[in-house]
Amino acid sequence: MKLPHYIQNVVPFPADELEDIISYFEKETVQKNTLLVKEGQVCSKLYIVEKGVGRSYYLKEDGKEITQWFFVEGQFMSSIESFFQQNPSLYYLEMLEDSVVYSITRENLDLLFARYHNMEKLGRLLSTEMLTRVVNKLNAIQFQTARERYDYMLNEYPDIVNRVALGHIASYLGMTQETLSRIRKAETRNRS
Amino acid sequence: MKLPHYIQNVVPFPADELEDIISYFEKETVQKNTLLVKEGQVCSKLYIVEKGVGRSYYLKEDGKEITQWFFVEGQFMSSIESFFQQNPSLYYLEMLEDSVVYSITRENLDLLFARYHNMEKLGRLLSTEMLTRVVNKLNAIQFQTARERYDYMLNEYPDIVNRVALGHIASYLGMTQETLSRIRKAETRNRS
DNA sequence: GGTTTCTTTTGACCTATATCAAATAATACA
DNA sequence: TGTATTATTTGATATAGGTCAAAAGAAACC
Numbered sequence: 001m002k003l004p005h006y007i008q009n010v011v012p013f014p015a016d017e018l019e020d021i022i023s024y025f026e027k028e029t030v031q032k033n034t035l036l037v038k039e040g041q042v043c044s045k046l047y048i049v050e051k052g053v054g055r056s057y058y059l060k061e062d063g064k065e066i067t068q069w070f071f072v073e074g075q076f077m078s079s080i081e082s083f084f085q086q087n088p089s090l091y092y093l094e095m096l097e098d099s100v101v102y103s104i105t106r107e108n109l110d111l112l113f114a115r116y117h118n119m120e121k122l123g124r125l126l127s128t129e130m131l132t133r134v135v136n137k138l139n140a141i142q143f144q145t146a147r148e149r150y151d152y153m154l155n156e157y158p159d160i161v162n163r164v165a166l167g168h169i170a171s172y173l174g175m176t177q178e179t180l181s182r183i184r185k186a187e188t189r190n191r192s
Numbered sequence: 193m194k195l196p197h198y199i200q201n202v203v204p205f206p207a208d209e210l211e212d213i214i215s216y217f218e219k220e221t222v223q224k225n226t227l228l229v230k231e232g233q234v235c236s237k238l239y240i241v242e243k244g245v246g247r248s249y250y251l252k253e254d255g256k257e258i259t260q261w262f263f264v265e266g267q268f269m270s271s272i273e274s275f276f277q278q279n280p281s282l283y284y285l286e287m288l289e290d291s292v293v294y295s296i297t298r299e300n301l302d303l304l305f306a307r308y309h310n311m312e313k314l315g316r317l318l319s320t321e322m323l324t325r326v327v328n329k330l331n332a333i334q335f336q337t338a339r340e341r342y343d344y345m346l347n348e349y350p351d352i353v354n355r356v357a358l359g360h361i362a363s364y365l366g367m368t369q370e371t372l373s374r375i376r377k378a379e380t381r382n383r384s
Numbered sequence: 385g386g387t388t389t390c391t392t393t394t395g396a397c398c399t400a401t402a403t404c405a406a407a408t409a410a411t412a413c414a
Numbered sequence: 415t416g417t418a419t420t421a422t423t424t425g426a427t428a429t430a431g432g433t434c435a436a437a438a439g440a441a442a443c444c
Contacts, residue, residue: 127320145400
């Protein structure tokens with residue numbers, strides 16, 4: 001069980017606090033392609049991925065799926081706004097591989113935030129870390145060519161590139177799958 | 193002085209805690225076009241805008257300024273990654289009008305985070321709020337036409353649109369100023 | 385108040401990437 | 415293992431918005 005490590009890595013907790021915190025998490029085994037949350041539902045849990053990859057996505061008016069974020073081992077995964085504001089989720093959460101995740105409900109998380117000062121700190125640090133990631137992606141998307149965005153992805157999330165469908169990566173990077181396919185072709189040519 | 197209100201609005205503090213917290217902030221009056229932080233400097237302070245508008249921006253390789261974010265009354269303003277990680281800022285921070293801001297240093301903020309559980313909570317909530325905003329912008333930038341992005345801006349930040357230079361808004365929205373100028377022209381035509 | 389400087393608008397042209405359509409390849413499943 | 419389904423590649427064509435250049439308008443400054 002790696003959950004304690006994920007937590008200790010961000011904020012060191014005394015053993016007893018850590019044990020108490022862990023006890024509020026529940027282990028869930030989920031199959032490939034399972035939806036953890038659907039659009040319109042209130043997202044009641046925050047997940048931490050122990051094994052597998054997940055993604056959040058939404059449907060454009062024309063029905064196309066747009067991948068919004070990928071979640072890998074050690075990352076927390078949720079439809080954040082829905083989870084914290086308790087309003088209907090704009091996103092689907094899906095596991096792309098057979099996975100193991102730990103989950104905690106909003107009530108229990110609030111309870112832990114209130115009980116442990118350090119827990120609040122953990123929340124703050126994870127939140128600013130996520131903020132930095134999103135800002136980086138925004139910069140990449142906003143001012144780089146399709147090619148440069150793919151390179152950014154290769155650098156920032158090299159493992160994901162080879163684990164998930166090309167179409168998912170393309171929509172994550174804000175381009176069509178045709179364009180990404182052409183970029184990949186060009187890159188292999190250049191590399192060999 | 194509105195600082196106490198800004199804080200109480202997010203997390204209610206006991207009067208004595210609030211007073212102590214406020215005492216660590218310093219009031220600064222800054223003139224239009226003043227840079228609070230330059231690229232390459234470590235951003236040593238977090239600001240809260242009491243009056244005026246600020247922006248963060250960076251320079252592309254070709255020397256063009258790209259506005260990354262606007263900050264208005266009641267918002268905290270900083271080169272967040274630089275401030276929290278204490279590494280050189282990628283961004284400039286600039287006040288676009290004659291302004292009044294409150295500032296706090298990293299050391300003092302950390303001291304307050306450690307001293308008050310509620311302060312940590314404030315940090316967490318502000319951070320998730322910012323995260324939501326950035327995610328919204330990312331979605332707008334990634335999948336909307338230039339026209340739709342301007343409409344998003346009119347909705348989300350109507351006051352800013354009429355306070356800052358067109359060129360700043362254009363780069364914030366990921367388009368050229370020529371394009372934004374044409375969009376505005378088309379919109380006035382439609383509206384009248 | 386006139387001149388300089390900065391900002392916005394307008395026009396002509398161009399390019400990166402989207403769209404549409406179809407072929408091929410890979411994966412799942414019976 | 416063969417067939418159905420889904421994902422990826424390839425080609426032809428279209429377009430939103432970029433680039434460059436210059437004019438018009440607004441603001442700043444002596």
